[in-house]
């Protein structure tokens with residue numbers, strides 16, 4: 001269901017507690033990729049440009065939860081944000097307590113502060129209500145713009161908004177867009193609706209397949225997960241990566257697919273190699289993969305038949321690369337699929353790319369800008385494709 005956004009709230013003079021995802025990659029205390037900070041800028045600017053007092057909260061990495069750890073401080077993010085918005089960003093150096101209360105009390109309209117890493121307290125991961133109440137009393141409005149953490153019941157995601165019972169609770173623009181594409185767009189998809197799944201592990205994607213099978217017209221399976229399905233069909237997979245304990249699940253899904261109207265497409269040919277190595281020469285094999293060889297990408301005939309299906313689709317969801325795209329020899333499958341989805345999008349299809357490795361692949365191969373939506377959350381985006389409801393989103397005010 002659609003949720004109210006920060007644009008629906010008159011924030012002038014109000015204190016807004018905004019949970020963002022500043023969990024950026026760092027090396028030696030320096031941010032190596034600030035895209036997560038950039039992704040929250042629209043919501044941040046919306047509050048400060050209207051004279052709201054913005055209190056930002058985020059986690060970074062996985063600290064012990066027993067207090068300050070220099071490796072996980074959010075101070076570099078405060079500095080980077082300050083550069084991006086061209087104004088000071090206060091950093092009280094704690095998440096709750098006297099220093100934070102004093103910093104918030106001193107805020108003027110349009111000011112921004114960033115609290116210290118919420119995971120410096122064990123209470124954050126525990127979803128502790130008493131701890132959350134201390135954060136909740138800081139603000140008049142709650143805003144969730146942390147899509148990458150939406151599937152987690154952490155205190156700042158769930159207990160804080162719960163403690164703000166009679167105050168407005170809304171989503172930021174990033175979360176609003178993710179919900180619109182990953183959930184609402186798939187409730188009544190324009191047809192044909194094609195789902196492309198790949199990546200390393202079939203076990204990670206089984207719940208998403210089960211949820212999408214009754215909704216989709218085509219499920220195209222590539223990546224290492226295809227070999228578990230081929231095995232379930234009794235086709236030889238040589239030394240390819242197969243999850244033996246998932247073959248039965250794969251067989252069940254193929255049977256279900258056979259009974260319904262969704263067609264499950266498996267690769268008919270492969271790029272294979274003798275060893276799992278970047279410079280191993282790629283050979284093409286059709287059908288069975290002989291012993292001693294492992295499948296590392298879909299083959300040329302599969303590329304073309306998958307591409308043709310995608311070019312005819314009007315809604316496309318893509319999660320998981322078709323092969324070991326990080327290595328040039330085994331990137332052609334992922335490249336061709338990305339190209340076909342990009343072309344389908346220019347012809348009017350809605351294309352939704354899952355986060356994590358698929359977003360990285362789309363970015364690396366240059367297709368990201370051509371897609372309708374590239375999700376910013378790995379785990380959260382997959383759970384949304386599994387049809388799971390997120391408490392952190394459910395409790396926000398409906399539009």
Ligand code: AMP
Nearest residue numbers: 199200201223224295296320323324357
């Ligand atoms: P996932 O995180 O499950 O989406 O998996 C992404 C990873 O799967 C990428 O790092 C790929 O290199 C890897 N991958 C894709 N196809 C294969 C394959 N056929 N064999 C081994 N790894 C693969």
